[in-house]
Amino acid sequence: MKDGSADMHFKIKLVFSDELVCFLQKKPKSNEVFCKIDRKRSIKDIIESKGVPHTETGRIIVNGKDVDFHYIPEGPQTIGVVHAIPPFDVTAPTVLRPSPFPEIRFIVDVNVGKLAQLLRIIGINTLYSNSYSDREVADLAETDKRIVLTKDRGLLKRTKVVFGRHIRSINPYDQLTEVIGFYGLKGPFTLFAICLQCNVPLCHVEKQQILHRLRPKTKKYYSLFFSCPKCEKIYWKGTHHDHIAKRLISLGVNMAEAQRPFFT
Numbered sequence: 001m002k003d004g005s006a007d008m009h010f011k012i013k014l015v016f017s018d019e020l021v022c023f024l025q026k027k028p029k030s031n032e033v034f035c036k037i038d039r040k041r042s043i044k045d046i047i048e049s050k051g052v053p054h055t056e057t058g059r060i061i062v063n064g065k066d067v068d069f070h071y072i073p074e075g076p077q078t079i080g081v082v083h084a085i086p087p088f089d090v091t092a093p094t095v096l097r098p099s100p101f102p103e104i105r106f107i108v109d110v111n112v113g114k115l116a117q118l119l120r121i122i123g124i125n126t127l128y129s130n131s132y133s134d135r136e137v138a139d140l141a142e143t144d145k146r147i148v149l150t151k152d153r154g155l156l157k158r159t160k161v162v163f164g165r166h167i168r169s170i171n172p173y174d175q176l177t178e179v180i181g182f183y184g185l186k187g188p189f190t191l192f193a194i195c196l197q198c199n200v201p202l203c204h205v206e207k208q209q210i211l212h213r214l215r216p217k218t219k220k221y222y223s224l225f226f227s228c229p230k231c232e233k234i235y236w237k238g239t240h241h242d243h244i245a246k247r248l249i250s251l252g253v254n255m256a257e258a259q260r261p262f263f264t
């Protein structure tokens with residue numbers, strides 16, 4: 001018994017909040033799961049071995065007190081595991097995540113790629129590439145302090161991923177409202193504030209400077225233009241803008257007044 005763990009043989013009871021039951025690998029009859037402990041293991045490791053990514057956890061409670069992911073059970077006990085409750089503030093320190101992020105920005109996994117486009121459409125800083133590996137997503141999430149959005153539970157179990165969300169919805173617009181609601185994003189949002197390809201802020205550009213690049217009808221009917229300083233793509237408020245704005249408003253997304261269509 002050199003390290004004091006050779007004689008560890010006991011059971012703990014994990015009580016998951018209802019919202020976490022869907023993640024449990026073996027579908028339990030209730031939200032209580034028993035776990036045999038025969039070596040020193042962090043509570044993060046124990047919870048994730050049952051299928052629940054640490055990013056989905058909002059609080060871990062032992063004897064009425066909050067503990068962090070490093071907590072090691074050393075005897076029979078009951079541990080409460082509570083889901084992350086919206087609006088979830090990634091800029092405020094908590095027991096589980098004492099080093100918050102300075103602002104909200106995302107990195108989106110390839111399995112929810114259309115969500116990345118919609119987040120950029122409403123002006124939210126979002127990294128996305130369909131060539132990122134899971135490892136690259138986790139590395140970027142750590143170094144760039146980004147929230148990971150994915151349907152991959154394994155990716156969310158990586159330690160480098162501090163904040164993340166397992167996206168529940170299927171439809172991309174529903175996914176967008178899910179993210180807005182979960183992270184309490186209030187808006188008002190502005191369409192086409194950043195380049196949809198490059199994720200960099202757009203700059204106002206004089207129509208005269210880009211006349212040669214416009215189609216005849218665009219040249220005739222529109223006067224306000226923006227361009228991307230990186231890829232030089234041109235954006236303007238056209239009918240496509242109104243369609244997207246109408247749909248977002250119908251979903252309850254708070255659009256800036258100037259972004260609203262003339263007829264909603």
Ligand SMILES: [Zn+2]
Pocket residue numbers: 195196197198199228229230231232233
């Ligand atoms: Zn661009």
